[in-house]
Amino acid sequence: xxxxxxxxxxxxxxxxxxxxxxxxxxxxxxxxxxxxxxxxxxxxxxxxxxxxxxxxxxxxxxxxxxxxxxxxxxxxxxxxxx
Amino acid sequence: xxxxxxxxxxxxxxxxxxxxxxxxxxxxxxxxxxxxxxxxxxxxxxxxxxxxxxxxxxxxxxxxxxxxxxxxxxxxxxxxxxxxxxxxxxxxxxxxxxxxxxxxxxxxxxxxxxxxxxxxxxxxxxxxxxxxxxxxxxxxxxxxxxxxxxxxxxxxxxxxxxxxxxxxxxxxxxxxxxxxxxxxxxxxxxxxxxxxxxxxxxxxxxxxxxxxxxxxxxxxxxxxxxxxxxxxxxxxxxxxxxxxxxxxxxxxxxxxxxxxxxxxxxxxxxxxxxxxxxxxxxxxxxxxxxxxxxxxxxxxxxxxxxxxxxxxxxxxxxxxxxxxxxxxxxxxxxxxxxxxxxxxxxxxxxxxxxxxxxxxxxxxxxxxxxxxxxxxxxxxxxxxxxxxxxxxxxxxxxxxxxxxxxxxxxx
Numbered sequence: 001x002x003x004x005x006x007x008x009x010x011x012x013x014x015x016x017x018x019x020x021x022x023x024x025x026x027x028x029x030x031x032x033x034x035x036x037x038x039x040x041x042x043x044x045x046x047x048x049x050x051x052x053x054x055x056x057x058x059x060x061x062x063x064x065x066x067x068x069x070x071x072x073x074x075x076x077x078x079x080x081x082x
Numbered sequence: 083x084x085x086x087x088x089x090x091x092x093x094x095x096x097x098x099x100x101x102x103x104x105x106x107x108x109x110x111x112x113x114x115x116x117x118x119x120x121x122x123x124x125x126x127x128x129x130x131x132x133x134x135x136x137x138x139x140x141x142x143x144x145x146x147x148x149x150x151x152x153x154x155x156x157x158x159x160x161x162x163x164x165x166x167x168x169x170x171x172x173x174x175x176x177x178x179x180x181x182x183x184x185x186x187x188x189x190x191x192x193x194x195x196x197x198x199x200x201x202x203x204x205x206x207x208x209x210x211x212x213x214x215x216x217x218x219x220x221x222x223x224x225x226x227x228x229x230x231x232x233x234x235x236x237x238x239x240x241x242x243x244x245x246x247x248x249x250x251x252x253x254x255x256x257x258x259x260x261x262x263x264x265x266x267x268x269x270x271x272x273x274x275x276x277x278x279x280x281x282x283x284x285x286x287x288x289x290x291x292x293x294x295x296x297x298x299x300x301x302x303x304x305x306x307x308x309x310x311x312x313x314x315x316x317x318x319x320x321x322x323x324x325x326x327x328x329x330x331x332x333x334x335x336x337x338x339x340x341x342x343x344x345x346x347x348x349x350x351x352x353x354x355x356x357x358x359x360x361x362x363x364x365x366x367x368x369x370x371x372x373x374x375x376x377x378x379x380x381x382x383x384x385x386x387x388x389x390x391x392x393x394x395x396x397x398x399x400x401x402x403x404x405x406x407x408x409x410x411x412x413x414x415x416x417x418x419x420x421x422x423x424x425x426x427x428x429x430x431x432x433x434x435x436x437x438x439x440x441x442x443x444x445x446x447x448x449x450x451x452x453x454x455x456x457x458x459x460x461x462x463x464x465x466x467x468x469x470x471x472x473x474x475x476x477x478x479x480x481x482x483x484x485x486x487x488x489x490x491x492x493x
Binding site for chain 1: 145147148212213
């Protein structure tokens with residue numbers, strides 16, 4: 001599964017009522033997917049569990065879109081492999 | 083002049099059905115909603131029975147995301163509230179959304195969500211705890227979610243008085259409407275505490291029946307009773323001023339005509355044996371009402387040794403010899419003890435008794451207890467043309483709460 005699919009799966013897990021079609025790389029977490037600050041913590045916990053990594057709070061600050069999440073996760077996965 | 087307060091709708095999620103009608107039909111038929119615990123593995127527990135709500139789908143009331151972040155007691159509360167609004171054919175819009183308040187109590191709150199997250203905390207550490215644990219755990223999440231789901235913007239509150247919760251929520255809502263604090267109130271109670279810690283705790287306190295036969299364990303007023311059976315669910319009423327109900331041509335189901343509440347000042351779990359403060363609560367609720375009109379008492383009737391005797395004494399203290407002529411029943415024989423929801427469902431049952439002219443029985447009343455010698459409508463429902471009813475609720479800590487609900491008549 002590529003990282004986009006994994007992020008999408010995590011979003012569907014924490015927002016089970018969401019229309020999965022809306023989850024695109026360009027989608028804004030807040031405006032398009034209605035992910036609020038509580039949901040963002042849930043999403044982080046879900047991704048951390050699924051991918052066995054840590055996403056520190058301070059690195060989540062600039063996150064706006066699904067693509068931003070993907071980039072952060074990719075960077076963390078790379079760090080883990082290194 | 084204080085406002086007259088009428089009931090125009092109700093909703094319920096109970097161990098005997100996912101709405102008021104199914105629950106009522108089962109109560110009249112004497113069906114038991116008690117069975118073996120399925121919500122958790124109770125193999126190592128000395129108590130393995132409960133009155134659980136079955137086949138409830140929260141997604142039909144809250145969508146999938148909303149349901150995921152609502153504790154089971156809140157899910158029940160939202161379902162019962164939406165049913166009550168639908169039943170009352172009330173439209174909530176910009177003209178009235180600030181006129182409607184919500185008061186849904188819970189005796190326990192989101193214990194199941196709290197327990198799960200305590201386990202996460204202990205096993206995996208503080209940074210794995212869900213950010214939703216606080217909103218899911220707090221008792222007022224139920225009325226808040228009802229507000230969010232309906233667009234109601236009046237006061238939105240919870241209340242907790244143990245097993246009196248549902249009756250007190252309705253009583254306080256009645257007072258708020260009566261004295262002009264709100265025109266309409268969505269009021270009732272919800273609890274979902276069939277959880278390991280709660281069953282263990284109630285059991286250790288000696289409150290639960292050790293009878294292993296689910297259908298026979300809850301036996302209010304019977305000589306062989308030995309405790310209550312824990313239940314869960316929610317019940318909610320829509321109350322409004324008579325004027326508001328008339329103006330919108332609402333169908334009036336009943337009128338709330340009295341509420342009384344007192345405290346035993348005695349013990350944190352036991353009721354006062356003489357029933358003195360409980361009798362006082364009934365008397366306060368009956369102020370100004372002709373006692374000879376009382377045609378039914380919905381008892382608290384928990385099936386504990388202590389409650390059923392002290393409640394009987396309280397009723398005798400108030401009514402003297404005429405206590406023997408008033409039909410009394412406890413639906414806890416069938417739905418178990420729904421804790422904070424119990425009094426609210428029992429108030430709904432009083433409305434059904436008034437309108438359907440039939441009294442649900444006290445099941446499993448087979449062995450007379452000399453100290454419980456009133457007419458408890460044993461085992462079989464009874465036809466009766468009842469005008470005025472009393473609903474009693476008593477709770478851990480010495481709460482005594484009583485509602486008087488009457489058939490609606492113009493004068």
